[in-house]
Amino acid sequence: MESSIHTIACNHLLILFAVVTMTGIICSKLSDILKIPDVVLFLIAGIFIGPSVLKFIDISQYQVENQLILTFGSAFILYMGGKEISLKVLKNVKISVLLLSTVGVLISAFLMQQVIGFSFKTSAMVALLAGSIIASTDPATLVPIFNQIKINRKVSQTVISESAFNDATGAILTSAVLAIMLSGKFSLQENLYELVLMIVIGLVVGLLTGVILLALVNDSPRGIFQDYTPIISIISVIIAYELSTALGGSGYMSCFIVGIVTGNKQNFKLWLSQKSYDADCHVAETLGTICRMCIFIILGSQVDLQVVGKYFVPSVISVACFMFIVRPICVLACTLIDRQAKWKKNEILFMMWVRETGVIPAALCGIVTSMNIPGKEIISSVVFMTILITLVIQGASTKFAAKKLGLLIENKPKGEENKGLV
Numbered sequence: 001m002e003s004s005i006h007t008i009a010c011n012h013l014l015i016l017f018a019v020v021t022m023t024g025i026i027c028s029k030l031s032d033i034l035k036i037p038d039v040v041l042f043l044i045a046g047i048f049i050g051p052s053v054l055k056f057i058d059i060s061q062y063q064v065e066n067q068l069i070l071t072f073g074s075a076f077i078l079y080m081g082g083k084e085i086s087l088k089v090l091k092n093v094k095i096s097v098l099l100l101s102t103v104g105v106l107i108s109a110f111l112m113q114q115v116i117g118f119s120f121k122t123s124a125m126v127a128l129l130a131g132s133i134i135a136s137t138d139p140a141t142l143v144p145i146f147n148q149i150k151i152n153r154k155v156s157q158t159v160i161s162e163s164a165f166n167d168a169t170g171a172i173l174t175s176a177v178l179a180i181m182l183s184g185k186f187s188l189q190e191n192l193y194e195l196v197l198m199i200v201i202g203l204v205v206g207l208l209t210g211v212i213l214l215a216l217v218n219d220s221p222r223g224i225f226q227d228y229t230p231i232i233s234i235i236s237v238i239i240a241y242e243l244s245t246a247l248g249g250s251g252y253m254s255c256f257i258v259g260i261v262t263g264n265k266q267n268f269k270l271w272l273s274q275k276s277y278d279a280d281c282h283v284a285e286t287l288g289t290i291c292r293m294c295i296f297i298i299l300g301s302q303v304d305l306q307v308v309g310k311y312f313v314p315s316v317i318s319v320a321c322f323m324f325i326v327r328p329i330c331v332l333a334c335t336l337i338d339r340q341a342k343w344k345k346n347e348i349l350f351m352m353w354v355r356e357t358g359v360i361p362a363a364l365c366g367i368v369t370s371m372n373i374p375g376k377e378i379i380s381s382v383v384f385m386t387i388l389i390t391l392v393i394q395g396a397s398t399k400f401a402a403k404k405l406g407l408l409i410e411n412k413p414k415g416e417e418n419k420g421l422v
Contacts, residue, residue, distance in 0.1 A: 046300020082259020206257025
């Protein structure tokens with residue numbers, strides 16, 4: 001009897017996975033045709049096939065599996081974001097990236113705490129948790145956009161790097177706020193110490209994991225596992241996350257650092273054979289796509305349309321303030337200090353506009369709402385509307401904004417797009 005129950009549960013999970021992935025494939029194809037970000041369609045499709053409309057899937061019956069998908073999915077996407085970071089290109093904008101991905105996240109989170117608290121008339125901690133979740137941007141959305149739209153490398157690499165770094169910062173800040181809410185205790189000294197500890201352990205574990213495992217697939221006699229490079233890449237994310245978490249560090253930060261090591265392997269005197277490199281790229285891109293599909297479709301399936309309708313007006317007000325007030329303040333505060341980068345007015349304006357919210361906030365929201373945290377309906381509404389509005393409006397207008405601001409490469413004299421990078 002018990003065996004048959006487990007079999008039925010497994011069958012339901014397999015069917016759920018098949019429905020989610022097939023839905024994701026259809027949405028991806030429609031995205032190519034309609035020329036809009038695929039994650040927008042993932043979200044909308046998730047709503048339709050979820051309990052709110054068609055009732056095809058209900059992930060609430062599988063809380064453990066839900067947490068596993070969201071945790072591993074977000075960790076692997078952070079790893080993918082880290083791989084996109086070019087340490088060489090970032091040489092002259094490192095201060096701006098550092099400030100945007102740390103101070104910028106804090107500015108965004110605390111300013112949005114005030115906005116959300118005022119708009120929703122909710123508690124300071126619920127507002128801060130919501131603000132922390134949406135404070136980071138999204139490399140999983142920005143990277144494909146910049147692959148399609150060729151703009152000034154200095155700007156594109158800064159925006160992509162900010163999004164990759166601030167995802168880790170946003171995840172750490174969310175974890176810290178969540179810990180305070182669950183424990184009911186707040187000590188600035190203690191929480192600051194824990195935050196620094198999480199970052200340091202995350203950095204060290206990520207660096208060691210990345211270098212050691214990359215050495216095992218290196219194109220040399222030491223690379224005894226080079227035929228299994230894609231599998232080692234997946235295992236490196238799991239090991240980095242679990243080891244860092246067990247030691248009290250940030251698993252998300254570790255996964256991101258592993259990605260940076262992998263993406264800049266030549267700096268560590270490590271190389272992959274062409275065969276291993278190609279295989280790793282194909283597997284990582286496929287798995288990353290599956291993770292994005294699952295995270296956004298599952299998030300959409302958990303959206304309660306009645307709750308979204310209930311909080312629609314304050315959510316839209318919050319997102320509008322986020323886009324037109326908070327983001328500009330954040331960018332100005334972090335870029336004007338950096339004299340070395342020599343930012344131009346059009347470059348700063350572009351960075352103010354491009355800040356899509358996506359995968360990591362979606363995953364963090366899914367984790368928080370599954371824990372039945374007080375105010376989860378408000379948090380869910382804010383995150384959902386922020387993702388939807390920023391992706392639809394800012395994502396779709398990126399090329400238009402770049403063209404108007406003269407940042408498209410084809411509008412530049414030859415060689416000028418790389419000015420200031422060497």
